[in-house]
Amino acid sequence: MAAQPDEHRPWWRRRRASGDAPEPRMEPSDDELHANVTRLLARELGVAESATEHPRSVTPARIAAWMADNHFSYFVDNDGDLGGLWRGRLFYFFLFGERAEILQIRGQWHREIAIERLEEVLDLCNEWNADRIWPKAYVRVRDNGRVHVVAEVATDLEHGATDAQLSQLLFCGLSTGSMFFDAIDEKYPDPAGSVP
Template sequence: MPGRRAPRETAGVDDGWEEQELRDRIESLLLRVAGGPRTAPGAHHLDPAEVPAPLSLERVVRWLEDSDFAYFTDSDGDVGGLWQGRLFYFLVLGEHEEVLQVRGQWHRDLTIERLEEILEICNAWNAERIWPKTYVRVRDNGTVVVCTDVTVDVEQGVTDDQLDQLLQCGLSTGTMFFDHLDAEYPDPLRAAP
């Protein structure tokens, strides 16, 4: 009869299985194939580290301590540290502390006469790469400060592994940009006379 499929042979499948048992076995198989958590059929227990938790400055500080990074807390309560001589801050922002920002600052200031060329470098970087966002700030005294930031909204929470990845991303991509600036503007004091 057209439009009807012939029944398929179900080699090794017991037709007496309960629907839930079959679902549990399929779920277990899919999780194994997809590399998901290994749990017994029907069990829905996740490792607490795999469950997204709210972002907090305490979690950022714990990450710094677990990574054996030296850090400080400034008079405003912001947490920062030096990486390869560059200043980085780890900020928890937003009305509900749902935004993570890793903000870096290059270790050298530029004169205002270099503003246009440094803006071109920042714009070229931003056009070619997702992270970090690069920008400049002009201080009241006319010196130019070059900054980076990686900002992520984690309103739905973040796992420890995700937090590690985001913090590492902020540090590593900021450092990459600052290395690029070091190549563009070699420090004359580092060259032999």
């Protein structure tokens, strides 16, 4: 096989004549790289608008303010936990983690289930969890043998959240929890809610 002339070879395979100094390679400056990345992102994603609000730490006071702004009733229990009723179901709003950066919205179905139905309720929870991201559905068996059905949405907010982000997370926890409880209501209708 005949050797290719240098001008047809890729630059990294070209021979240098002895004594030729290597050609200086110009690296782009940080400003040029930044400008190239900005142009690429603008072309692919569209032009980003400046944020009008920066994320802030989530606190019980911000959650309570959101509840008040949306005309939801809420309370603070003896342990200092913030809770409220949403469509007749009890929900709590917890902040966990070393810096209270994990927001958890935990709802409890408004009725109890007999222990004899535990297996079928666990099956319902597993089906829900297999098909959906939110909420995480599970049960708790109390000391009296009654089963409580729980829905939970947890989000790591290490970098905080804007008011709009916090609102979306709170609505997500409440609405998806309610959807799960509606499914439980369909499976186990309230006997007192039907005409005798």
